[in-house]
Amino acid sequence: MHELSIAQSIFETVLQEKEKSRLPAIEKIGLRIGAMSGILADSLEFSFDAIKIDTELAETNLEIEIVPLKGCCQSCRQEFKVENYAFFCPHCESGRIEVMQGMDMEIAYLEVED
Numbered sequence: 001m002h003e004l005s006i007a008q009s010i011f012e013t014v015l016q017e018k019e020k021s022r023l024p025a026i027e028k029i030g031l032r033i034g035a036m037s038g039i040l041a042d043s044l045e046f047s048f049d050a051i052k053i054d055t056e057l058a059e060t061n062l063e064i065e066i067v068p069l070k071g072c073c074q075s076c077r078q079e080f081k082v083e084n085y086a087f088f089c090p091h092c093e094s095g096r097i098e099v100m101q102g103m104d105m106e107i108a109y110l111e112v113e114d
């Protein structure tokens with residue numbers, strides 16, 4: 001994955017939000033990264049730290065939460081955690097799985113200075 005471009009896009013999104021909502025200094029950006037999103041948290045943090053130097057977000061840190069991969073069986077409708085890339089239902093062994101979470105990344109919250 002291209003952590004640098006993802007970090008860049010987080011940076012721009014948050015900066016826009018800060019200006020639009022006239023937020024005070026942002027201390028933390030809460031990120032939720034899917035276990036199967038292909039995004040490396042360390043690499044993303046490293047990229048973000050490089051981008052933020054000498055900007056309005058110089059003091060802002062990322063708080064990353066890894067979201068486990070969750071699937072829903074299309075045959076028996078049960079939800080379960082997908083482990084070790086085993087894409088079949090642990091209840092009925094169907095392979096018809098819909099991925100519910102864990103494939104993408106989102107900005108969960110912004111923590112601003114009091």
Ligand SMILES: [Zn+2]
Nearest residue numbers: 073076089092
């Ligand atoms: Zn099932």
